[in-house]
Amino acid sequence: NAGVTQTPKFRVLKTGQSMTLLCAQDMNHEYMYWYRQDPGMGLRLIHYSVGEGTTAKGEVPDGYNVSRLKKQNFLLGLESAAPSQTSVYFCASSADRGPYEQYFGPGTRLTVT
Amino acid sequence: AQRVTQPEKLLSVFKGAPVELKCNYSYSGSPELFWYVQYSRQRLQLLLRHISRESIKGFTADLNKGETSFHLKKPFAQEEDSAMYYCALLLNRDDKIIFGKGTRLHILP
Numbered sequence: 001n002a003g004v005t006q007t008p009k010f011r012v013l014k015t016g017q018s019m020t021l022l023c024a025q026d027m028n029h030e031y032m033y034w035y036r037q038d039p040g041m042g043l044r045l046i047h048y049s050v051g052e053g054t055t056a057k058g059e060v061p062d063g064y065n066v067s068r069l070k071k072q073n074f075l076l077g078l079e080s081a082a083p084s085q086t087s088v089y090f091c092a093s094s095a096d097r098g099p100y101e102q103y104f105g106p107g108t109r110l111t112v113t
Numbered sequence: 114a115q116r117v118t119q120p121e122k123l124l125s126v127f128k129g130a131p132v133e134l135k136c137n138y139s140y141s142g143s144p145e146l147f148w149y150v151q152y153s154r155q156r157l158q159l160l161l162r163h164i165s166r167e168s169i170k171g172f173t174a175d176l177n178k179g180e181t182s183f184h185l186k187k188p189f190a191q192e193e194d195s196a197m198y199y200c201a202l203l204l205n206r207d208d209k210i211i212f213g214k215g216t217r218l219h220i221l222p
Contacts, residue, residue, distance in 0.1 A: 031208065040122065042199060042214035043157075050208050058209065090157065102149075102210065104157040 001026050004105040006091050012111045013081040021076040021108050023091030031094045032074040033102065034058075034066060036087040043090065049074055081112045115140045117202045119213035126190045127221045134185040134216050136174075136200030145203040146183040147210070148174055152196045160185075160198070170194070195220045 007022045023032065033048040035058075045058030049068040063085060065077045074093075078085060088109050092102040118137045126132050138144055148160040161169045163176040163183060174185045183200060200213040 033209070035212075040214060042119075043212040045209060045211065048209055056208075059211070092157075101159045101162070106156055 003027065004091055004093055004103050006089075006105040006108050008108060009106065010109050012113065013078075014113055015082060017081050018077070018079050019081065019110075020078075021089055021091075021110075023074045023076070023093075023105060024072055025074075025091075025093040025103070026072060027093065027095070027103065028071070029093035029095050029103070030071070032068065033092045033094075034064075034074065034076045035090045035092065036060065037090060037107070038087050046076065046089075081110075083112045086110060086112045115202065115204055115211060117200050117211055117213035119198075119200055119216045121216045122214070123217045123219065125219045125221055128192055129189050132185075132187040132190045132194065132218065134198050134200075134218065136183045136185065136213060138181050138183065138200075138202050140181075140202055140204070142205050144176065144178070144181075144183075145205070146174075146176060147201040147203070148172070148183075148185050149199045149201055149212070150196050151199070157199070190220050192220045192222065194218060 004025045030051050034046040035043045044060045047066040049055050052071040055066045067075045088107045090107050091105040094102045116139045147162045150160040151157045172187045197215050197217050199215045201210045
């Protein structure tokens with residue numbers, strides 16, 4: 001099993017460009033999450049999904065959209081990238097909201113110039 | 114409001130010395146807490162959870178509801194313990210986990 005994979009690993013965008021980050025998991029997990037990790041800020045939840053076809057806002061959802069059309073995939077979109085979105089993005093999945101071990105992907109390092 | 118506080122950004126400890134990483138939480142519901150760890154060039158992974166009352170890699174953490182704390186402890190630090198540690202709180206009503214800002218543990222030789 002590959003676990004949780006993220007595509008791409010690195011990306012550089014210019015301000016105003018759009019892109020989609022793909023998260024895939026092969027563990028048949030119901031729950032999936034997108035976080036951003038910034039120095040001194042820890043991990044902050046952007047959006048999450050409790051099942052196929054559902055999404056919900058997290059702590060810092062502005063400027064991002066998500067879709068969960070298939071259970072194994074969770075897409076994170078940036079419609080118009082801004083320098084403030086420069087970050088490392090992590091996807092995670094869990095079988096249930098509890099006992100609640102989240103499995104993380106390797107991360108995507110995004111730079112917006 | 115719910116939050117997780119890790120007061121130390123960086124903690125440096127000599128090898129063989131005891132380690133304590135502090136975590137305090139604020140939550141009106143019944144708390145369920147975790148410690149996650151991120152070693153250099155590795156993925157973030159679960160270290161331990163309070164409901165399991167387990168010891169992983171020599172680390173333990175006890176939930177103290179009176180002090181609203183979940184400090185991570187190890188009696189004798191090892192160099193391989195150097196990593197970023199995150200305390201996390203499950204928000205039962207919202208199906209999500211919130212993380213603290215993390216503490217970088219640096220074990221000195």
